[in-house]
Every structure is written in C-alpha cells, then in structure tokens.
Amino acid sequence: xxxxxxxxxxxxxxxxxxxxxxxxxxxxxxxxxxxxxxxxxxxxxxxxxxxxxxxxxxxxxxxxxxxxxxxxxxxxxxxxxxxxxxxxxxxxxxxxxxxxxxxxxxxxxxxxxxxxxxxxxxxxxxxxxxxxxxxxxxxxxxxxxxxxxxxxxxxxxxxxxxxxxxxxxxxxxxxxxxxxxxxxxxxxxxxxxx
Numbered sequence: 001x002x003x004x005x006x007x008x009x010x011x012x013x014x015x016x017x018x019x020x021x022x023x024x025x026x027x028x029x030x031x032x033x034x035x036x037x038x039x040x041x042x043x044x045x046x047x048x049x050x051x052x053x054x055x056x057x058x059x060x061x062x063x064x065x066x067x068x069x070x071x072x073x074x075x076x077x078x079x080x081x082x083x084x085x086x087x088x089x090x091x092x093x094x095x096x097x098x099x100x101x102x103x104x105x106x107x108x109x110x111x112x113x114x115x116x117x118x119x120x121x122x123x124x125x126x127x128x129x130x131x132x133x134x135x136x137x138x139x140x141x142x143x144x145x146x147x148x149x150x151x152x153x154x155x156x157x158x159x160x161x162x163x164x165x166x167x168x169x170x171x172x173x174x175x176x177x178x179x180x181x182x183x184x185x186x187x188x189x190x191x192x193x194x
Contacts, residue, residue, distance in 0.1 A: 026051040028064035028081050029183050036148025040183035046170040075156045083151040091142040106130050118176050133159045143180035
C-alpha cells in the first residue's frame with residue numbers, strides 16, 4: 001500500500017504549524033527526477049486543517065500531510081499525499097498492485113470502491129476496511145504520461161469514529177480538487193510548499 005505502515009517516526013515529531021484557512025490553496029512541489037519534470041500538486045485545504053511538507057511529512061517519507069489540531073503522531077485523520085515515478089503501465093494496474101499489497105498485509109480486510117470525480121485527470125478511489133477496524137481511503141491519480149509520476153491521497157479513519165462520514169467527505173473534496181501542473185525546477189528534494 002502507498003500509505004506508510006511504519007508510523008513509529010510520527011511519535012518523534014511534536015508541535016504544530018499554522019492552520020489552514022477555508023479554501024486555502026496548498027501546493028506540494030517536487031523536483032525533476034529521471035525523465036519526470038518538476039511538478040506541483042495543488043488542492044484546497046479544508047477549514048481548520050494544517051498543511052505540512054517539511055517536518056511531519058518528511059518524517060514519515062511522504063510529500064505532504066494535512067491534519068486537524070495539534071500533530072499527535074497517530075496515523076488516523078491525517079490526509080497524506082504521496083508522489084512516485086510512474087512504473088506500472090496504467091492507473092488500474094496501480095490499484096491492483098495496491099490491493100494485492102493490502103490483502104497480503106490484512107487477508108481478512110475488505111476492499112470497496114471510493115467514488116471520486118476529479119474532472120482534471122483520471123483518478124480512482126478505493127476504501128479498505130481493515131480487520132483492525134481501521135478504514136483506509138485512497139485515491140490514485142494519473143496526471144498523464146508526460147508527467148512521469150502518479151500520486152495518491154490517503155487517509156486512515158477508525159471505523160467507529162463519530163466523525164467518519166464528515167472526514168471522508170473532506171478527504172473526497174481534497175482529492176477531487178487536486179490538480180497537477182509542471183513546476184519550475186525545485187531546489188533540493190524536499191517538496192517544499194509555497
């Protein structure tokens with residue numbers, strides 16, 4: 001799965017960054033790598049959510065995170081952006097590979113569809129219901145062959161979380177509003193947010 005399984009590093013992080021405002025556009029940027037040009041992925045952060053590219057995101061090895069309140073180090077209720085070089089031939093192949101990895105990790109988990117409508121590019125969503133009673137919503141997007149990358153937004157939610165539906169709705173809006181653009185070359189490889 002693209003969602004990092006080793007969240008132990010999260011516990012080492014503490015503190016918070018400036019909270020995102022309603023409809024505040026956030027940008028995650030990445031450098032050119034191999035044949036993939038430098039990129040920028042933007043979306044609208046939900047009201048009350050904080051974005052981070054360089055402290056907590058880096059600690060868990062992803063490009064960007066969105067979370068509410070203070071950083072707790074727990075994976076639940078954290079929206080995670082992960083960008084990787086395209087290697088598999090299609091977006092459907094990415095989903096099949098992720099499903100295989102998920103079921104290898106949790107053979108009793110259930111796999112469902114997470115409906116998504118990103119009008120800017122092909123995106124596919126999946127909702128995993130784990131035997132640990134943690135649900136994982138993941139949306140995979142393909143900005144096209146010229147981009148040389150694919151990306152996903154993911155979020156883990158406790159199946160009994162009283163805010164489950166509103167969290168999934170906020171997550172869906174982030175994924176649906178997500179856009180990819182070519183970016184000016186980014187110095188370093190830290191995916192700094194601007």
